[in-house]
Amino acid sequence: MDPAFWHRLQFAFTVTYHYLFPQLTMGLALLIAVMKTLGRRPGGEVWNDAARFWIRIFGINFAMGVVTGLPMEFQFGTNWGGFSRVAGNVIGHTLGMEGLFAFFLESSFLALLVWGEKRLSRTAHWLCSLALFFGSWLSGYLIVATNSFMQHPTGHVVGADGVVRLADFAAFVLNPWAIAAWVHTMMAAVVTGSFVMAAVGAFYLLRGTDAPVVRRFLGLGVTAGLLASLIVAFPTGDHQAKLVARHQPAALAGMEGRFESGPYARITLIGQPDVAKRRIDNPLQVPGMLSFLAFGAFHSDVPGLAAYPPDTWPDNIELLYYAFHVMVGLGTIFIGIMALAALMLVRGKLAGNRPMLWLLMLAFPFPYIATTAGWMTAELGRQPWLIYGLMRTRDGVSPLVHPGSALFTLIGFAGLYLVLGFLFVFLIAREISHGPVAVAQEARYV
Amino acid sequence: MFELWYGIVSVMLAAYVVLDGFDLGAGALHLLVARNDRERRTVLAAIGPFWDANEVWLLAAGGALFVAFPRALSAGLSGFYLAIFLVLWSLILRGVAIEFRSHVGDRLWRGFWDVVFSIASALLPVLFGAALGNLIRGVPLTHDGWFQLTLFTTFQPHDPVGTLDWYTVLAGVFSLVTLTGHGALYLFWRASGPVGERARLMGTRLYILLAVLWPVTTLATAAVNHDLLAVLPHRPLALVGLVLALAGMVGVFVSGARKSAGAAFIASSAFITGMLVATAGCLYPVMLRSTTDPALSITAQNAGASPAGLHTALGWWVIGFPIVIGYFVLLFRLHRSKAVAAEDGEGY
Numbered sequence: 096m097d098p099a100f101w102h103r104l105q106f107a108f109t110v111t112y113h114y115l116f117p118q119l120t121m122g123l124a125l126l127i128a129v130m131k132t133l134g135r136r137p138g139g140e141v142w143n144d145a146a147r148f149w150i151r152i153f154g155i156n157f158a159m160g161v162v163t164g165l166p167m168e169f170q171f172g173t174n175w176g177g178f179s180r181v182a183g184n185v186i187g188h189t190l191g192m193e194g195l196f197a198f199f200l201e202s203s204f205l206a207l208l209v210w211g212e213k214r215l216s217r218t219a220h221w222l223c224s225l226a227l228f229f230g231s232w233l234s235g236y237l238i239v240a241t242n243s244f245m246q247h248p249t250g251h252v253v254g255a256d257g258v259v260r261l262a263d264f265a266a267f268v269l270n271p272w273a274i275a276a277w278v279h280t281m282m283a284a285v286v287t288g289s290f291v292m293a294a295v296g297a298f299y300l301l302r303g304t305d306a307p308v309v310r311r312f313l314g315l316g317v318t319a320g321l322l323a324s325l326i327v328a329f330p331t332g333d334h335q336a337k338l339v340a341r342h343q344p345a346a347l348a349g350m351e352g353r354f355e356s357g358p359y360a361r362i363t364l365i366g367q368p369d370v371a372k373r374r375i376d377n378p379l380q381v382p383g384m385l386s387f388l389a390f391g392a393f394h395s396d397v398p399g400l401a402a403y404p405p406d407t408w409p410d411n412i413e414l415l416y417y418a419f420h421v422m423v424g425l426g427t428i429f430i431g432i433m434a435l436a437a438l439m440l441v442r443g444k445l446a447g448n449r450p451m452l453w454l455l456m457l458a459f460p461f462p463y464i465a466t467t468a469g470w471m472t473a474e475l476g477r478q479p480w481l482i483y484g485l486m487r488t489r490d491g492v493s494p495l496v497h498p499g500s501a502l503f504t505l506i507g508f509a510g511l512y513l514v515l516g517f518l519f520v521f522l523i524a525r526e527i528s529h530g531p532v533a534v535a536q537e538a539r540y541v
Numbered sequence: 542m543f544e545l546w547y548g549i550v551s552v553m554l555a556a557y558v559v560l561d562g563f564d565l566g567a568g569a570l571h572l573l574v575a576r577n578d579r580e581r582r583t584v585l586a587a588i589g590p591f592w593d594a595n596e597v598w599l600l601a602a603g604g605a606l607f608v609a610f611p612r613a614l615s616a617g618l619s620g621f622y623l624a625i626f627l628v629l630w631s632l633i634l635r636g637v638a639i640e641f642r643s644h645v646g647d648r649l650w651r652g653f654w655d656v657v658f659s660i661a662s663a664l665l666p667v668l669f670g671a672a673l674g675n676l677i678r679g680v681p682l683t684h685d686g687w688f689q690l691t692l693f694t695t696f697q698p699h700d701p702v703g704t705l706d707w708y709t710v711l712a713g714v715f716s717l718v719t720l721t722g723h724g725a726l727y728l729f730w731r732a733s734g735p736v737g738e739r740a741r742l743m744g745t746r747l748y749i750l751l752a753v754l755w756p757v758t759t760l761a762t763a764a765v766n767h768d769l770l771a772v773l774p775h776r777p778l779a780l781v782g783l784v785l786a787l788a789g790m791v792g793v794f795v796s797g798a799r800k801s802a803g804a805a806f807i808a809s810s811a812f813i814t815g816m817l818v819a820t821a822g823c824l825y826p827v828m829l830r831s832t833t834d835p836a837l838s839i840t841a842q843n844a845g846a847s848p849a850g851l852h853t854a855l856g857w858w859v860i861g862f863p864i865v866i867g868y869f870v871l872l873f874r875l876h877r878s879k880a881v882a883a884e885d886g887e888g889y
Contacts, residue, residue, distance in 0.1 A: 202593035
């Protein structure tokens with residue numbers, strides 16, 4: 096077996112699980128900041144009440160994000176020592192800045208946001224919500240910038256010893272790939288946050304718990320959900336795909352299950368890739384569309400996998416293909432759902448439309464699936480490279496750590512995270528069962 | 542530049558030990574100093590606003606180590622593989638225990654998390670102390686600059702070494718006694734009611750134990766790593782650290798007798814800082830000591846990243862560090878009165 100296998104599976108499992116939490120945190124951070132800002136207007140008290148409910152959910156979710164994030168930082172050293180030794184001089188900058196500029200900000204103000212409303216002045220509590228928004232989105236940028244160096248390295252030089260060194264700080268931190276991926280990722284986080292918010296609003300209405308705050312959940316959730324779903328697809332998703340087409344052509348071919356090269360490339364809407372026979376079974380395709388989306392003209396040549404040596408192909412083309420298609424398919428459906436809901440909202444008919452409320456309530460898991468599929472697309476498409484074109488994944492593992500040790504710790508994480516998952520669902524369900532009108536918290540410890 | 546970054550990493554690690562040390566120590570002790578739910582909530586109220594920010598020092602110090610000495614970070618974390626995951630799982634369980642405990646009023650729920658919180662909080666200082674013990678004793682580095690240790694071998698501090706042997710366990714116990722004493726003095730300072738008074742007694746007793754353990758551990762260190770103490774007279778900074786540690790220990794007893802809580806906590810912080818300064822001052826420039834051949838040791842010079850990269854990192858570090866100090870000043874100012882247990886549903 097590939098000695099890197101358990102290391103890869105452990106990182107994939109722990110990072111996938113971890114990202115279930117920050118995506119809601121980042122999405123809610125924006126929505127809470129919006130609610131706290133609206134709550135400052137005369138007569139805006141109901142927005143403050145709405146924010147209070149979501150800050151409780153935010154606090155529990157944030158705690159899960161913090162504790163599941165710790166192993167991510169450490170695994171660079173424990174499991175990916177080869178990578179850290181080669182690239183630490185570069186990616187250490189973004190990871191170090193994340194600690195100094197984002198984590199301290201978030202951790203200092205989280206307890207004040209969650210428990211400090213009565214103690215702090217209105218302005219101070221509002222500033223806490225802005226601090227959490229700024230901190231969590233900055234953290235998001237620095238992590239995406241770290242990943243973007245692996246996707247599309249910029250601002251570095253490679254030494255004779257194979258070690259990658261920082262040459263141009265600005266070119267590294269302002270990697271065009273990072274800026275595009277960050278906007279796309281943050282908007283996807285807002286999609287998750289707004290679908291969850293709308294689902295909770297729909298849940299209360301369907302249960303017959305109508306209150307002004309519940310209408311605000313639904314209104315803000317649907318409005319932000321529609322805007323974010325649109326931006327995720329266009330321009331950010333489109334731009335991201337064009338970057339992949341230009342810089343990772345083998346990844347694009349894998350995402351589309353495209354084996355032969357040529358102009359007027361067809362986009363596959365539905366179909367199953369058969370890698371051994373190098374074809375798509377049961378395809379439903381649109382001619383020329385892939386050429387147009389990737390390069391802006393129908394006659395553009397889009398290379399297929401056959402144009403590249405097989406040892407530079409992504410190593411799991413089936414999973415890459417499905418991850419990409421699940422992401423794009425769900426993203427399209429999100430626009431449809433939210434556009435329909437927004438239309439009803441504008442006409443004042445949403446709160447009374449039970450089928451639509453059912454749809455919104457049941458839709459909230461799907462943004463989580465879409466973001467997971469999105470990251471799988473990015474990371475599987477990058478294979479077999481750890482740093483695209485510079486370092487292969489198999490060369491990045493810690494050379495002396497036994498695969499058995501990695502399997503052992505993977506099993507440990509699986510067990511621990513299963514228990515944490517049950518606890519999390521239990522606590523969130525409990526918060527929701529307390530009803531939408533939360534009591535203002537008084538932090539007695541201050 | 543390598544010397545400066547060695548100093549920066551040491552300062553950030555010392556900040557971690559002093560700051561997270563008090564909430565780890567308070568957590569390890571809280572079943573003893575807090576006997577009912579209200580008292581336990583007082584302990585949580587005293588550390589609740591701080592623990593997460595304190596813990597970030599570990600990540601931030603790791604980030605500084607990553608950018609400045611990638612070879613040391615990758616060799617160290619991968620070499621202590623299993624021990625690192627024990628640390629991670631303890632940190633996860635501890636964070637969850639603090640954040641989830643008070644959400645549910647049920648006795649079984651709270652009792653369960655109280656025990657998880659104590660065990661994880663006690664295990665972490667032992668592991669951190671053992672880690673420092675490993676750095677002092679040394680590890681079997683290969684010519685490529687890697688090593689791999691099992692959790693334990695023969696419990697002897699010579700080859701084939703394991704992460705745990707009698708010396709590193711002794712270092713772990715020393716660390717546990719130090720940080721529980723430190724945590725007790727923090728609670729003496731910050732917790733109201735009977736918790737504060739019990740913590741004062743506990744803190745003084747732990748420091749008496751520490752006064753006995755200190756020479757014992759020093760003798761053991763001399764036996765395991767002779768060079769470390771041999772260089773002490775030639776390292777002015779290490780001597781300053783030693784004086785600071787001595788003054789801190791005396792200060793703990795004096796201010797404990799005078800029931801001057803804030804001074805006792807500051808004295809305890811001085812003891813820890815002094816010990817770490819003395820250790821780092823003597824270890825420099827070694828980061829990972831080789832047990833086989835001194836030439837294989839990973840040092841600040843041979844592990845250092847490119848000077849240009851370190852220069853750039855210094856640029857953002859000098860901006861970020863004062864901001865972080867500002868956050869902590871703000872936190873301590875906002876929470877300057879004694880901690881009182883929060884009402885149910887209104888705090889930790």
